[in-house]
Amino acid sequence: MAKNVGILAMDIYFPPTCVQQEALEAHDGASKGKYTIGLGQECMAFCSEVEDVISMSLTAVTNLLEKYKIDPKQIGRLEVGSETVIDKSKSIKTFLMQIFEKFGNTDIEGVDSTNACYGGTAALFNCVNWVESSSWDGRYGLVVCTDSAVYAEGPARPTGGAAAVVMLVGPDAPVAFESKLRGSHMSHAYDFYKPNLASEYPVVDGKLSQTCYLMALDTCYKCLCSKYEKLEGKQFSLSNADYFVFHSPYNKLVQKSFARLLFNDFMRNASSVDEATKEKLGPFSTLSGDESYQSRDLEKFGALADTMHRQVSQQLAKPLYDAKVQPSTLIPKQVGNMYTASLYAALASLIHNKHSELDGKRVVLFSYGSGLTATMFSLKLSEGRHPFSLSNILSVMNVAGKLKSRHEFPPENFVEVMKLMEHRYGAKDFVTSKDSSLLAPGTYYLTEVDSMYRRFYAKKPADVTNCENGSLANGH
Amino acid sequence: MAKNVGILAMDIYFPPTCVQQEALEAHDGASKGKYTIGLGQECMAFCSEVEDVISMSLTAVTNLLEKYKIDPKQIGRLEVGSETVIDKSKSIKTFLMQIFEKFGNTDIEGVDSTNACYGGTAALFNCVNWVESSSWDGRYGLVVCTDSAVYAEGPARPTGGAAAVVMLVGPDAPVAFESKLRGSHMSHAYDFYKPNLASEYPVVDGKLSQTCYLMALDTCYKCLCSKYEKLEGKQFSLSNADYFVFHSPYNKLVQKSFARLLFNDFMRNASSVDEATKEKLGPFSTLSGDESYQSRDLEKFGALADTMHRQVSQQLAKPLYDAKVQPSTLIPKQVGNMYTASLYAALASLIHNKHSELDGKRVVLFSYGSGLTATMFSLKLSEGRHPFSLSNILSVMNVAGKLKSRHEFPPENFVEVMKLMEHRYGAKDFVTSKDSSLLAPGTYYLTEVDSMYRRFYAKKPADVTNCENGSLANGH
Numbered sequence: 028m029a030k031n032v033g034i035l036a037m038d039i040y041f042p043p044t045c046v047q048q049e050a051l052e053a054h055d056g057a058s059k060g061k062y063t064i065g066l067g068q069e070c071m072a073f074c075s076e077v078e079d080v081i082s083m084s085l086t087a088v089t090n091l092l093e094k095y096k097i098d099p100k101q102i103g104r105l106e107v108g109s110e111t112v113i114d115k116s117k118s119i120k121t122f123l124m125q126i127f128e129k130f131g132n133t134d135i136e137g138v139d140s141t142n143a144c145y146g147g148t149a150a151l152f153n154c155v156n157w158v159e160s161s162s163w164d165g166r167y168g169l170v171v172c173t174d175s176a177v178y179a180e181g182p183a184r185p186t187g188g189a190a191a192v193v194m195l196v197g198p199d200a201p202v203a204f205e206s207k208l209r210g211s212h213m214s215h216a217y218d219f220y221k222p223n224l225a226s227e228y229p230v231v232d233g234k235l236s237q238t239c240y241l242m243a244l245d246t247c248y249k250c251l252c253s254k255y256e257k258l259e260g261k262q263f264s265l266s267n268a269d270y271f272v273f274h275s276p277y278n279k280l281v282q283k284s285f286a287r288l289l290f291n292d293f294m295r296n297a298s299s300v301d302e303a304t305k306e307k308l309g310p311f312s313t314l315s316g317d318e319s320y321q322s323r324d325l326e327k328f329g330a331l332a333d334t335m336h337r338q339v340s341q342q343l344a345k346p347l348y349d350a351k352v353q354p355s356t357l358i359p360k361q362v363g364n365m366y367t368a369s370l371y372a373a374l375a376s377l378i379h380n381k382h383s384e385l386d387g388k389r390v391v392l393f394s395y396g397s398g399l400t401a402t403m404f405s406l407k408l409s410e411g412r413h414p415f416s417l418s419n420i421l422s423v424m425n426v427a428g429k430l431k432s433r434h435e436f437p438p439e440n441f442v443e444v445m446k447l448m449e450h451r452y453g454a455k456d457f458v459t460s461k462d463s464s465l466l467a468p469g470t471y472y473l474t475e476v477d478s479m480y481r482r483f484y485a486k487k488p489a490d491v492t493n494c495e496n497g498s499l500a501n502g503h
Numbered sequence: 504m505a506k507n508v509g510i511l512a513m514d515i516y517f518p519p520t521c522v523q524q525e526a527l528e529a530h531d532g533a534s535k536g537k538y539t540i541g542l543g544q545e546c547m548a549f550c551s552e553v554e555d556v557i558s559m560s561l562t563a564v565t566n567l568l569e570k571y572k573i574d575p576k577q578i579g580r581l582e583v584g585s586e587t588v589i590d591k592s593k594s595i596k597t598f599l600m601q602i603f604e605k606f607g608n609t610d611i612e613g614v615d616s617t618n619a620c621y622g623g624t625a626a627l628f629n630c631v632n633w634v635e636s637s638s639w640d641g642r643y644g645l646v647v648c649t650d651s652a653v654y655a656e657g658p659a660r661p662t663g664g665a666a667a668v669v670m671l672v673g674p675d676a677p678v679a680f681e682s683k684l685r686g687s688h689m690s691h692a693y694d695f696y697k698p699n700l701a702s703e704y705p706v707v708d709g710k711l712s713q714t715c716y717l718m719a720l721d722t723c724y725k726c727l728c729s730k731y732e733k734l735e736g737k738q739f740s741l742s743n744a745d746y747f748v749f750h751s752p753y754n755k756l757v758q759k760s761f762a763r764l765l766f767n768d769f770m771r772n773a774s775s776v777d778e779a780t781k782e783k784l785g786p787f788s789t790l791s792g793d794e795s796y797q798s799r800d801l802e803k804f805g806a807l808a809d810t811m812h813r814q815v816s817q818q819l820a821k822p823l824y825d826a827k828v829q830p831s832t833l834i835p836k837q838v839g840n841m842y843t844a845s846l847y848a849a850l851a852s853l854i855h856n857k858h859s860e861l862d863g864k865r866v867v868l869f870s871y872g873s874g875l876t877a878t879m880f881s882l883k884l885s886e887g888r889h890p891f892s893l894s895n896i897l898s899v900m901n902v903a904g905k906l907k908s909r910h911e912f913p914p915e916n917f918v919e920v921m922k923l924m925e926h927r928y929g930a931k932d933f934v935t936s937k938d939s940s941l942l943a944p945g946t947y948y949l950t951e952v953d954s955m956y957r958r959f960y961a962k963k964p965a966d967v968t969n970c971e972n973g974s975l976a977n978g979h
């Protein structure tokens with residue numbers, strides 16, 4: 028069986044069009060700090076009328092193959108995780124086949140995986156399992172997470188975002204799975220869903236969704252701890268992992284989540300929890316998962332979790348958070364919720380911020396998709412060998428450059444784009460502006476949807492340095 | 504690594520409501536034989552207003568667990584393949600979690616896989632790979648294929664159908680995968696797709712879809728043959744498999760497909776093709792795949808394939824078809840196109856018809872999903888051990904009983920149901936008739952969709968023998 032299977036290489040694409048959360052706060056008439064401190068978000072990327080989940084993933088896959096010099100014939104599996112539905116039957120994966128058909132490679136397994144923000148994790152697990160299975164043919168797997176998160180006008184709108192992350196999967200990876208160290212929690216819930224088929228916007232019960240997230244986190248952590256203890260014969264606690272990476276709908280929830288894990292260690296009487304912490308957490312011991320789940324008193328659970336977060340995360344968890352979580356929060360805070368891509372954009376942030384310190388480190392990730400599906404799982408990092416090394420991943424992703432070369436839209440223009448996109452969603456028989464001036468060289472963009480709903484894309488030439496947009500040529 | 508991983512157990516559910524194709528022909532004013540001979544279909548099942556893909560899969564999963572006496576805690580993975588979208592974000596898998604949550608089992612990986620009729624195959628492959636991977640925890644996998652195929656009034660309407668197939672996956676299976684014997688063809692095409700998000704009906708280019716299907720079949724077969732030859736050092740031809748099972752949008756395409764495979768053997772100069780066949784097929788050698796693909800002359804390709812089918816399948820392929828294909832066509836002809844469930848309903852038909860003769864036999868399956876994704880793969884059958892034996896699968900599925908106890912609707916009433924379902928698709932805030940009188944005991948049915956689009960289901964008591972519907976109590 029193939030060993031140390033995991034992520035060999037990765038890249039991230041997000042639209043260069045964005046809006047500052049501070050400006051959006053003012054525009055929306057929200058209280059100062061509501062989005063920036065209350066949600067913990069800084070900036071939000073969005074697709075303009077020439078971009079969508081298909082164009083973003085065409086760009087990301089093409090970039091990865093080129094930058095890591097991967098022969099398209101060497102891809103044996105390609106899977107997509109997404110919850111942004113453009114077609115209810117035809118997968119995004121089939122659009123991406125255009126890249127490989129040119130090279131005569133159509134023998135590529137895999138389709139799209141769907142459940143809210145979790146689809147990318149499902150695709151990644153599937154791809155890793157494939158490499159470890161008897162059906163593996165020795166080629167690479169490719170996993171794409173691509174989403175555009177948009178919300179109706181109102182309190183959820185600032186929690187949007189858009190991106191595509193692509194990951195190359197194979198053996199002897201610098202980002203390797205510890206496959207036995209994994210706990211899932213899957214359940215039937217209506218916290219966030221998309222039953223209004225004609226609308227791009229979800230139906231969201233924000234409070235319920237936060238509670239579901241935290242409950243799933245508890246259950247997954249307990250499950251992972253119990254598996255670790257069975258395997259290793261000793262207790263698992265926060266001290267057993269170097270970094271924790273969370274699915275990030277907005278940063279405040281990530282802060283709460285980490286405080287919640289600390290609370291779990293306290294409840295499990297973990298030896299790593301010191302006396303001062305025990306004293307401070309004592310009053311919250313009624314917040315024990317089992318009780319609150321059984322009573323189904325979600326509101327009480329949510330309120331207590333909020334209180335605990337305010338008191339605990341600022342005092343007790345803060346130093347640990349800064350060390351173990353903060354390095355993974357850069358892109359999610361700057362780009363927003365990228366749904367399936369969100370967790371892997373956080374992993375990319377960790378590599379961006381800590382690349383030289385990651386060799387030998389354990390990273391625990393928490394993936395959550397409303398509805399609901401959740402898994403906590405563990406990765407073991409090593410520097411790896413070029414081109415599949417953490418330092419090369421860092422250099423290819425060029426996160427700082429991509430963030431720097433973005434174009435900030437005033438909130439008014441952002442709202443205009445959202446209005447246009449509402450009309451365009453599910454529509455046919457239109458051409459776009461075909462304006463690629465804001466896009467980096469090599470970026471795909473939507474040109475037309477014909478009367479049969481067929482979608483056409485063009486690619487901005489990759490080799491031309493656009494003089495008028497010099498920063499883009501550097502940035503991307 | 505786990506050995507002989509595959510299907511341990513299976514069950515099928517289809518609605519008891521159906522319409523005869525002969526009656527539909529007359530009602531639609533179609534020429535006599537258009538549906539029954541032209542399409543090769545006999546009867547078509549459809550969901551009435553109390554059934555949908557969620558209720559059908561709740562029923563199928565519950566039945567399988569009960570009939571094979573599987574402890575719900577012993578399920579470690581659950582995956583769904585479907586192209587019938589009720590919610591664009593929340594997976595059907597999360598609805599099925601209700602069955603397992605009752606038993607305290609929420610640690611169940613897997614979500615929904617999507618690409619037209621291929622999603623079930625993707626889910627099955629994922630599940631098999633999981634059992635062979637290092638992340639397998641020793642429990643069973645469960646794969647559900649569930650779809651309701653409905654078409655707008657017009658020529659495609661008689662190609663509908665509805666069903667859910669459920670398969671238990673694990674090692675030492677009576678239906679085991681030969682994982683190295685597999686060829687895929689995936690490509691970007693607009694043959695059948697669902698871009699009109701508010702409508703349940705697809706956009707279909709029937710002619711193109713047939714051509715895409717046959718081209719994908721050619722490519723997959725070539726790929727599988729070439730892999731076999733590399734592995735075994737000898738040629739693969741139709742004579743190397745005992746049965747061929749095809750995804751069946753309608754039976755005529757299955758007939759054409761088998762003729763096409765024979766033609767492939769002829770073009771590859773397979774030793775199994777006799778002189779008489781070579782002579783008859785000579786005139787069609789311009790139908791060579793490579794040429795027709797390059798010229799992109801799809802219409803010509805389709806026309807020639809039609810001609811060849813008429814001349815060849817009736818004469819040359821017919822005896823072989825009767826022996827190697829016909830036994831798998833029962834349910835698809837009686838129930839219609841079940842999309843993701845179609846291929847596995849065909850496999851169920853084969854087990855139903857040939858159970859006692861299958862020990863040691865090789866079955867080659869062809870899975871096709873428009874858009875397009877296709878794989879040809881091989882299974883090795885053995886009798887197995889109770890409860891995971893072919894004879895027990897036969898007895899649990901009770902195909903004959905289920906077919907016999909159906910309720911034929913006059914075409915007028917079928918059309919009425921379709922009209923009601925058009926209004927109900929994507930709708931909220933309604934209650935159904937809650938009429939379960941036509942359903943078998945133990946069947947789930949839809950009772951309500953509330954103002955927040957939340958769906959509610961009830962289960963018809965399983966232990967009560969319904970005196971007024973005695974046939975149902977036997978049949979299901």
